[in-house]
Amino acid sequence: MDKIDVTASSHSYKIFIGENIRFQLQSFLTKSYSSILIISDEVVAPLYIDDLRSNFTKGKLFHTILPSGEQTKSIETFYSVHTDAINAGLDRNSLIIALGGGVVGDLAGFVAATYMRGIDYIQVPTTILAHDSSVGGKVAINHELGKNLIGSFYPPRAVVYDVETLQSLSAREIRSGYAELVKEALISDQEFFNTLLRTDIQQVTAEELQAHLSLGIKIKATIVQEDEKESGVRMYLNLGHTLGHALEAEYGYGTLTHGEAVAIGLLFALQVSENLFSKQIAYDSLFEWIKENNYPLKLQQFDEHALLNKMKSDKKTVNSKIKMVLLDDIGSPLVKELSDQEILDALQSFNRKLVTE
Amino acid sequence: MDKIDVTASSHSYKIFIGENIRFQLQSFLTKSYSSILIISDEVVAPLYIDDLRSNFTKGKLFHTILPSGEQTKSIETFYSVHTDAINAGLDRNSLIIALGGGVVGDLAGFVAATYMRGIDYIQVPTTILAHDSSVGGKVAINHELGKNLIGSFYPPRAVVYDVETLQSLSAREIRSGYAELVKEALISDQEFFNTLLRTDIQQVTAEELQAHLSLGIKIKATIVQEDEKESGVRMYLNLGHTLGHALEAEYGYGTLTHGEAVAIGLLFALQVSENLFSKQIAYDSLFEWIKENNYPLKLQQFDEHALLNKMKSDKKTVNSKIKMVLLDDIGSPLVKELSDQEILDALQSFNRKLVTE
Numbered sequence: 114m115d116k117i118d119v120t121a122s123s124h125s126y127k128i129f130i131g132e133n134i135r136f137q138l139q140s141f142l143t144k145s146y147s148s149i150l151i152i153s154d155e156v157v158a159p160l161y162i163d164d165l166r167s168n169f170t171k172g173k174l175f176h177t178i179l180p181s182g183e184q185t186k187s188i189e190t191f192y193s194v195h196t197d198a199i200n201a202g203l204d205r206n207s208l209i210i211a212l213g214g215g216v217v218g219d220l221a222g223f224v225a226a227t228y229m230r231g232i233d234y235i236q237v238p239t240t241i242l243a244h245d246s247s248v249g250g251k252v253a254i255n256h257e258l259g260k261n262l263i264g265s266f267y268p269p270r271a272v273v274y275d276v277e278t279l280q281s282l283s284a285r286e287i288r289s290g291y292a293e294l295v296k297e298a299l300i301s302d303q304e305f306f307n308t309l310l311r312t313d314i315q316q317v318t319a320e321e322l323q324a325h326l327s328l329g330i331k332i333k334a335t336i337v338q339e340d341e342k343e344s345g346v347r348m349y350l351n352l353g354h355t356l357g358h359a360l361e362a363e364y365g366y367g368t369l370t371h372g373e374a375v376a377i378g379l380l381f382a383l384q385v386s387e388n389l390f391s392k393q394i395a396y397d398s399l400f401e402w403i404k405e406n407n408y409p410l411k412l413q414q415f416d417e418h419a420l421l422n423k424m425k426s427d428k429k430t431v432n433s434k435i436k437m438v439l440l441d442d443i444g445s446p447l448v449k450e451l452s453d454q455e456i457l458d459a460l461q462s463f464n465r466k467l468v469t470e
Numbered sequence: 471m472d473k474i475d476v477t478a479s480s481h482s483y484k485i486f487i488g489e490n491i492r493f494q495l496q497s498f499l500t501k502s503y504s505s506i507l508i509i510s511d512e513v514v515a516p517l518y519i520d521d522l523r524s525n526f527t528k529g530k531l532f533h534t535i536l537p538s539g540e541q542t543k544s545i546e547t548f549y550s551v552h553t554d555a556i557n558a559g560l561d562r563n564s565l566i567i568a569l570g571g572g573v574v575g576d577l578a579g580f581v582a583a584t585y586m587r588g589i590d591y592i593q594v595p596t597t598i599l600a601h602d603s604s605v606g607g608k609v610a611i612n613h614e615l616g617k618n619l620i621g622s623f624y625p626p627r628a629v630v631y632d633v634e635t636l637q638s639l640s641a642r643e644i645r646s647g648y649a650e651l652v653k654e655a656l657i658s659d660q661e662f663f664n665t666l667l668r669t670d671i672q673q674v675t676a677e678e679l680q681a682h683l684s685l686g687i688k689i690k691a692t693i694v695q696e697d698e699k700e701s702g703v704r705m706y707l708n709l710g711h712t713l714g715h716a717l718e719a720e721y722g723y724g725t726l727t728h729g730e731a732v733a734i735g736l737l738f739a740l741q742v743s744e745n746l747f748s749k750q751i752a753y754d755s756l757f758e759w760i761k762e763n764n765y766p767l768k769l770q771q772f773d774e775h776a777l778l779n780k781m782k783s784d785k786k787t788v789n790s791k792i793k794m795v796l797l798d799d800i801g802s803p804l805v806k807e808l809s810d811q812e813i814l815d816a817l818q819s820f821n822r823k824l825v826t827e
């Protein structure tokens with residue numbers, strides 16, 4: 114089992130990564146709680162909720178099972194989970210456990226952040242992508258006008274990451290999660306990036322997967338410790354997300370997974386970077402890897418103006434200028450403000466490239 | 471002008487209290503903002519929003535005007551103000567200004583706490599009661615099952631309290647606000663309490679009012695600095711609120727103002743305290759003052775079991791035992807867990823007392 118410490122401004126917490134550790138949940142809790150509410154989704158709950166429940170043989174234990182998918186991060190679900198928590202009698206000494214992917218984690222975390230002005234919660238991520246979402250304390254729901262627009266910075270009390278639960282993931286969800294690992298490698302670790310380029314992600318062993326997740330989480334944890342509230346280096350974690358979020362919004366959540374959209378966004382960020390610094394960084398090798406691992410690339414030709422508008426409504430936009438994370442080199446990210454015209458030009462040539470490949 | 475410093479865990483801020491200082495708002499801001507959204511209600515906006523707007527002669531300035539009253543602290547209004555903020559193009563460097571009473575302050579503060587995971591806001595309270603709600607960083611909306619159940623601890627960047635704006639308050643709102651001042655006096659300052667007992671609150675001068683507000687705010691600020699997240703002494707500020715909140719919920723928000731309900735709750739807390747410690751504390755003198763100042767007391771005979779249930783759904787309830795703030799003496803509060811039966815008995819005798827008076 115790997116163990117990673119994270120120091121947040123409000124408290125410190127540990128991330129546990131290992132096989133079958135979902136059965137040791139009790140031992141990762143640092144205090145006792147008056148009652149516990151497990152929040153999960155309809156795909157994950159049938160697979161793992163009983164395992165989780167078996168940790169708590171006595172005491173008040175409740176659960177709420179939500180529809181699976183991005184539409185669960187809505188104001189309506191947020192409110193209805195609050196209703197469930199109230200009806201279950203949760204008080205300020207209660208615990209919420211988020212069992213699922215990033216959707217469940219973001220939603221349950223935001224409920225915990227706002228239930229009676231904040232109660233404890235722990236993350237039990239069950240997707241590869243959630244190695245990213247479960248660490249760092251960003252919790253949120255979506256507004257119909259944009260993703261993650263309503264939320265808080267509210268770190269969990271622990272992250273219990275049982276890699277065994279990742280066995281049941283679909284090929285698509287494996288792809289989605291690996292995109293964020295590639296992102297972390299790109300912003301800080303050439304060697305890790307090379308390792309990933311050599312990886313066929315559908316054939317990865319449990320040991321490899323655990324190693325990749327630990328590396329990714331360490332990168333993320335280091336960054337969020339330095340800049341919890343995203344006023345500086347935490348921005349780098351948005352590499353690939355400016356276009357990624359816009360693609361998700363434009364094509365409708367569900368058409369592309371978050372990670373699939375980020376993978377395309379990473380390529381775009383590399384193209385812009387290579388153009389700006391007039392040198393090769395990693396566009397070609399990443400492009401090959403993305404194709405080999407069957408990420409969707411040939412989108413119906415996209416509408417640059419629509420994407421530009423979506424990019425401008427992103428949270429990272431300040432004064433309505435788009436700030437993009439770029440790479441000067443692998444491991445050397447920077448933030449650059451780009452004009453609308455620069456973005457449009459880059460999108461056009463990117464579009465042409467993808468279509469002609 | 472009085473100036474009070476408050477140190478919160480995330481940052482420090484100042485409370486300014488004085489006459490006509492709403493015209494000096496600019497000078498109280500410690501940084502410049504990309505855009506500003508003023509949130510107010512339909513009663514307050516016609517009176518003071520132009521004064522506020524006149525502080526910002528250039529730049530992006532928006533406003534949202536909400537219905538007045540407790541029902542504005544709803545999930546629907548919360549979401550619609552987020553929509554307004556997005557449509558106005560607010561980014562992470564934007565500012566929200568809450569211009570109004572506790573309803574506007576709580577709602578606008580919670581929007582600020584959650585808009586793009588938190589942006590700056592300042593409180594411009596316009597009720598006496600809001601001397602309490604605008605200090606300390608508690609922000610929230612109501613759930614249909616209970617008041618303030620969805621919220622955060624999220625301190626403002628400044629509180630700008632122009633006592634001139636209090637001139638337009640109705641007699642009823644003056645009463646409502648003074649109940650919280652009495653509460654603050656009861657938990658910490660015998661002399662202040664005596665002063666208030668001598669005060670006819672409808673005849674108070676601007677100087678007296680400013681002095682009372684400053685004293686009340688200092689008491690509140692001292693307590694929240696010591697215990698921001700309400701794990702200890704901050705509980706004392708709930709004196710009178712266990713029954714107060716239950717009455718509000720039972721009679722429907724709007725029948726009793728918050729402060730009117732708290733006034734009755736204070737009496738109840740004094741009765742329970744005097745019984746418990748077998749001594750007189752201040753029940754009789756407070757009762758007289760409350761009558762002289764025309765607080766509503768003769769409620770239709772209330773249903774003790776219904777009130778008990780409401781009291782148990784309050785946030786301060788842990789393990790579904792009711793914790794009540796009591797007084798050992800004026801200036802000497804304590805928290806005591808009471809059984810359902812003790813509460814029921816106390817409610818019955820309180821009810822009889824009020825009805826026969």
Ligand SMILES: NC(=O)c1ccc[n+]([C@@H]2O[C@H](COP(=O)([O-])OP(=O)(O)OC[C@H]3O[C@@H](n4cnc5c(N)ncnc54)[C@H](O)[C@@H]3O)[C@@H](O)[C@H]2O)c1
Binds near residue numbers: 155239242281
């Ligand atoms: N908070 C953050 O810092 C952060 C970072 C990145 C992404 N996110 C958010 O995370 C979300 C995406 O997360 P996600 O990709 O995990 O989505 P998800 O939670 O929807 O999970 C993807 C799908 O896999 C299913 N699933 C989950 N675990 C499974 C398992 N073990 N076996 C089989 N199926 C399983 C789910 O039911 C769902 O259908 C987005 O909303 C994104 O905004 C947040």
Ligand SMILES: NC(=O)c1ccc[n+]([C@@H]2O[C@H](COP(=O)([O-])OP(=O)(O)OC[C@H]3O[C@@H](n4cnc5c(N)ncnc54)[C@H](O)[C@@H]3O)[C@@H](O)[C@H]2O)c1
Binds near residue numbers: 543570596603606727
């Ligand atoms: N956050 C906290 O710590 C805290 C503490 C105490 C109370 N509260 C909350 O505060 C709320 C009650 O606050 P409130 O009593 O100020 O209610 P409010 O905001 O509804 O104001 C009361 C009425 O006075 C009107 N009004 C406001 N300013 C006026 C002015 N200058 N002239 C004329 N009319 C004016 C309003 O339109 C409203 O009709 C409750 O929701 C309560 O939960 C919060």
Ligand SMILES: [Zn+2]
Binds near residue numbers: 354375
């Ligand atoms: Zn992401």
Ligand SMILES: [Zn+2]
Binds near residue numbers: 602650711
């Ligand atoms: Zn109050």
